[in-house]
Amino acid sequence: MPVISVVNPQPVNFPVRVDxxxxxxxxxxxxxxxxxxxxxxxxxxxxxxxxTSGTYYVKAENKAHCDTIVPxxxxxxxxxxxxxxxxxxxxxxxxxxxxxxxxxxxxxxFDYLKIYSRYGQLVFTSNxxxxxWDGKVNGNLxxxxxxxxxxxxxxxxxxxxVTRSGxxxxxx
Numbered sequence: 001m002p003v004i005s006v007v008n009p010q011p012v013n014f015p016v017r018v019d020x021x022x023x024x025x026x027x028x029x030x031x032x033x034x035x036x037x038x039x040x041x042x043x044x045x046x047x048x049x050x051x052t053s054g055t056y057y058v059k060a061e062n063k064a065h066c067d068t069i070v071p072x073x074x075x076x077x078x079x080x081x082x083x084x085x086x087x088x089x090x091x092x093x094x095x096x097x098x099x100x101x102x103x104x105x106x107x108x109x110f111d112y113l114k115i116y117s118r119y120g121q122l123v124f125t126s127n128x129x130x131x132x133w134d135g136k137v138n139g140n141l142x143x144x145x146x147x148x149x150x151x152x153x154x155x156x157x158x159x160x161x162v163t164r165s166g167x168x169x170x171x172x
Contacts (some may be wrong), residue, residue: 002030004070009101011075014157015107017049018074020056030060040069052076052157080155081106085149088169093134099132102151104146108162109154115168116148123147137168144170 006024020034033040034047036059038081044056053076085102092098102113115124115133123142124133135142150165 001066002027002062002068004058004059004060004068006070009075011077014051014079015075016076016078017051020044020047020050020058020072023072024058024070027060030062033059033061035059035069038069038071039069041128046104050074050076053102070100070124076157079107079155081108081155081162083108083151083153083162083164085151085164085166085168087167088171089135090171091141093172099134100149100170101129101132102149102164104153107156109156111152111161113152114150116150117142118146118148141172142170144172146170 004024009018009023012018021032026032034044036042036044036054040057040059041069046048050056054072056072056074057069058072059067059069082105083102086097086100089097089100100115104110109127111127113126114122117123123137146169147168148165149168150163153162155162
């Protein structure tokens with residue numbers, strides 16, 4: 001029977017990935033395959049870049065078709081992120097707080113930002129963190145008052161949507 005002595009990899013932080021092939025010593029004459037289940041029926045597509053925590057399995061097989069299946073425990077810490085936005089801005093061209101934008105710190109994909117008037121009218125939309133609202137609609141200044149923003153992003157670790165919202169007071 002083939003012998004595999006696995007040393008579980010150190011925990012990593014997403015988006016770092018784990019290479020399962022580096023968790024044990026390879027021996028000549030054996031073939032190695034990687035699976036997501038203990039019965040070795042669900043092969044792993046990219047065993048050199050596992051992106052999430054879990055127990056994975058390596059199967060070593062010799063030329064006589066004798067095999068051994070051993071677990072590998074992987075810890076990939078989920079991403080941390082914060083989403084912040086100011087509660088007021090003053091688009092008066094004085095160079096201070098002239099645009100509204102949300103800030104993302106950490107690993108999170110930006111999908112969109114939408115801003116609505118207090119009557120529910122969409123006044124601004126963006127699909128990029130670099131595109132900020134300047135307090136205008138179609139080139140015209142909007143009224144002073146309260147507006148509402150909705151941010152949506154994607155957490156690629158959990159494959160889930162992240163939504164945040166809040167209000168913004170526009171002053172001149």
